[in-house]
Amino acid sequence: MLYNDSIVALATPSGAGAIAIIRISGLEAISIGNSVFQSIKGKDLSKQKSHTLHLGHIIDENKTLDEVLVSIFKGPHSYTGENTIEISCHGSTYIQQQIIQLLLRKGCRMANPGEFTLRAFLNGKLDLSQAEAVADLISSDNEASHQIAMQQMRGGFSNEIAKLREELLNFASLIELELDFAEEDVEFADRTQFHELLNRIEFVLKRLIDSFAVGNVIKNGIPVAIVGEPNVGKSTLLNALLNEERAIVSHIAGTTRDTIEDELVIGGIGFRFIDTAGIRETEDHIESIGIRKTFEKIEQAQVVLYLVDGSRLSVDGILESLLLEVGKTRNQFPLKPILVIINKKDLLSKETINKIDRKLATNNQQLTTIYISAKEKIGVDELKNKLLSFVNTGALRNNETIVTNTRHYDSLLKALDEVSKVKYGLETNLSSDLMAIDIKEALYQFGTITGQVSNDELLGNIFANFCIGK
Template sequence: MNTIPNDTIIALATPSGVGAIAVIRLSGEKSIEIVNQFFKSKFGKKELTNVKSHTIHLGNIIENDRIIDEVLISVFKNPQSYTGENVIEINCHGSVYIQQEIIQLFIKNGVRNADPGEFTLRAFLNGKMDLSQAEAVADLIASNSAASHQVALQQMRGGFSTEIENLRQQLLNFASLIELELDFAEEDVEFADRTEFNNLVTKISAVLKRLIDSFALGNVLKNGIPVAIVGEPNVGKSTLLNALLNEEKAIVSHIAGTTRDAIEDDISIEGIAYRFIDTAGIRETKDFVENIGIKKTFENIEKAQLVLHLVDASKVDDLQKNISELKDKYPTKNILTIINKADLLSDTEITNLKTQFSNLIILSAKEKTGIHELTNTLTHLVNKGALSNNETIVSNSRHFEALNNAYTSIKEVQKGIDQNISTDLFAIDIRQALFHLGEITGEVTTEDLLGNIFANFCIGK
């Protein structure tokens, strides 16, 4: 849908169900006119078509002399609205019956139900925001931590878009000169300064690489960090999970093999979302059900971005061997070793262990001592510097793919300049780089692309 629709749409903008207040949103050229037919102001005869934009009006929604509800009507006239069209927002009482009565009233009078994300789609089509900003709206709604909220808000405000558009515009200016050279190929004329062009390509390559590298951080800030708690049976994995969550989430027992399935829960630490997974204890067993749990433990280690390797304080003699075995099996995993049941160790033993092993955490999950040190370590493991410095962080996998494609094309252009090959040979790569950068902001779109993006939005946004 690359053409701007001219009909009027309606949807519930607040969550469905009973509440104190519900908001029903309409957008379209005739939205004010249509609502005006069924609105009677509490303060004399007032026509919504004549009121100023960004004003609120108290009155009743009436159908054939039947009052459906007393409402507040907010009027937003084009182009100063979210969608760039005439927009009406009806604040009604939160009864499901009232909500449906109002929505059905307008559907019977020429309005249609909005598709998922159609209000934001219209905002994009009407130039109120670019595609990456539109996607940030969905990310903002879905944000579940301070970090994911900040990343989405920065993108929605246009920080990422501005950076991409600046790169694209500079490249486009040189691309125009390159295309001009191709038109005058027989005259052997050079319009684009090769040194300046090479500097630009080097700069673009560096910026793209920085944005691509930021995705590793952006992805975990957006989706949270999966953390697997692993170790032998009865080392206190479930007790540690309960201590982190500050609730009795997992069953704790002195009987080995109590946890037979993965138990998961989310917690926000210093604005970062973590998903902790308490796994079945790793050991040799003939118990069929427990073996299934242990198999899931290894699967969860594969999925986790961080592994908390829990060791019983009474079994530290084999600590080096256990650490080495786990790191050999999972060489790419970030593994943090934790000694639990610290009360079993003397002060001298604790000092010796910390001297022998770097980044070792010693705590008591049962007594909840050392938990703060663990949460501080988790926070330091996540690079929040870029976030606090308000740098552009890529968190969208579609953008990540487009940036990678643009980077590949730019590297080909750079190779062509270095090898002094004919302009027409790397002009194709310049066009490809421009295409992929345009995909991010929506300069280049297809109906399928827009359909895939906005299908993930909630209806009413």
Template sequence: MINQDTIIALATPSGAGAIAVIRLSGPEAIAVADSQFRSVSGKKLSDQKTHTIHLGHIVDEERTIDEVLASVFKNPNSYTGEDVVEISCHGSNYIQQEIIQLFLRKGCRMATAGEFTLRAFLNGKLDLSQAEAVADLIASDNAASHQIAMQQMRGGFSSEIAKLREELLNFASLIELELDFAEEDVEFADRSEFKALVDRILFVLKRLIDSFAVGNVIKNGIPVAIVGEPNVGKSTLLNALLNEERAIVSEIAGTTRDTIEDEISIGGVGFRFIDTAGIRETQDVVESIGIKRTFEKIEQAQVVIYLFDAGAFSEEKATFKVEIEKIKNKYPQKPLIVLANKVDSISDVQKSELQSQISEVALLSAKTKFGVDELQDKLLGFVNTGALQNNNTIVTNTRHYDALLKALEEVSKVKDGLESGLSGDLLAIDIRQALYHFGEITGEITSDDLLGNIFANFCIGK
């Protein structure tokens, strides 16, 4: 599947900027660059050492297009494992296109999405899970997702999987060897050691699978729905959390007719807050649609914030309690935070009464931002960041999660077979299947369709 042609693409975002980087990779990358690059020192790029940078000009016959820096990376010591040249030019759209079109005329081909990283994988510079982590690193928008992507790109996850696969493969070899001597009834694989290995593999697999619940929300952000009756301060709370006037705030009940979403990072973890339409009986058709969407967003959210007006509590305590119980009963699996807003307008006696009536309530003034820091701490508490702090491997990729589940199923079959005294030939079948699913993660076992699907999601130029 490895193409032998030379590819080119813009490696920096499209559009005008101070600097743009154009990347060439392939067997003719240095030769093609040499044909249009005129070094100020008069030296050719092909005569220079790898990992060196040279000042010069890109020329098209007698016309100078731009003064550039050309970085040379010779195979196999490059990102792709091929000869690579990176041209740093001025960030004019015109200059970028002129240089790219020039090299296309000289025999280069435009790179497809993720093709540089695909070549790095095919040339053994990265395994598949590390290659996928490159895309996650580019997409990371908070400290936690960045940390996980960096760990996986450095091979933390793949090395753990590779170690398990190697140990299992060693025992699989001994089991297969026994089959060659079946008539002599000999055992090369110590069954007690093998059982201990299987138990250890099961433990690691279950830990990795369990980590996906945390990893998935860290990678994609944790959706938090802010719900309550109209005019209790939901939009004011959203604005307070975001530190900007994102939602329209007014004294008119029902101002928010549709859901409003925005994301912030709290303690390095992304939270996606959803300000919903106030829940109430209404004849307004547009507002009714907004309320319907409110319940849809609660279904999608992983945390629900129920907000009510502390000033109206004395008169409507029964209503608030009923609403809280409704949410608890309808969504028992979702963490619920109950907030009494506008506490700046009530007395200390009223605050005490409120807290005695609803034990889980937290006091808040979205207008003055009283209680907002405590709310952020509580939200962060729902995320198990201990794994991050301890630098444990966290699974964030759905494909990896699926492969781990299948591997767990097969290894569990191996354990059951060992305990029931299953013959070596039948054990070998389950072991091969487990090894297959391990190989799917790191890329020892791939298909062109799988690779095409993975790298199609990359940006062009990476």
């Protein structure tokens, strides 16, 4: 596929605003822009320096469409590596469409989603992982996801992968050289150094793969299910966490019949809270559907908040029943952190709290409990801090590479598998020609991450998810 024509698109969000930016990129971008632009000082855009701004008007024959600022970026010193101009016009949707239609008539083509960034990749301005980070940066909605995307766009992940690939490639060359001199029975590749390299590559790959568990939830938000019996304060807790009346609160049991979700950023990390229908035996068909959805949301959640009414725990048998229900939930979802949130702390005496604590201490479930009053917003900050502790943010503070992209994760898994095969072959004295096959496959998987190995189908799948204009 050839990308040598000139493309145009709106680079700012669609709709009316104060200012809109229309971007053109391609070999003829500046000359096309010059054909519709009339400088207030009579300047010829094709003769102006790169990275300069020019005030004037967009003219369609004898009709003035708008007063604009035109930015000039001459290739290769531009985002795409091509000649690029950006027209800053007033944000009327009518003006935007009139200018774009004029540029189409002058020889431009509407850009496909992500085509500007695709051209930046094809022209060597970005590698593939950096290009994908552009989309992550645009969609980042909290500090942590923004930090990860910025690190990747600056080449942190790419540099780490490129260094490993280069070292492995050097040894692959020596292995290939041995094959050329097979009859001489010589070894150009030091097996001891090669083994140390494979151990180092394996260590780095495992660290990157392990980081995906953290990176994925940071990028997409951490789902937290709020569950419990009806009328224990689940909706009140959701409202307290969000600091707004998001869910309907009523003394009538079974008020929440469907799940309610909303997001909150805590310490730079996005959490997606899910208020669920109360769990109880019911003959109400609609409520039973909501309860079934509750268990579906528990399955999807990363953390479960099991909320109970603390004022009822003083009643004999209620605490035992709670422990039994929490135990069932833990058995059904053994890998999920379950926090027992004891609500209505403001109504509990110290004696009652001590009695509950003693009872909880004697059970063998080792439950993590927090006392709160959702209505009075007591203990809500402690709960937020506890949720934040479930996220491993040490890597963010240390500026380590974190993998958030599923495609990268898949390639890293495949590369690790091939490196393990090479390592096994080295330890079992496998012939060089067979080891060379596994080394080439490992190099291929590394190459797919940064785009050193790519095809049109892969590029199409990646850039189809970009917004138009970027």
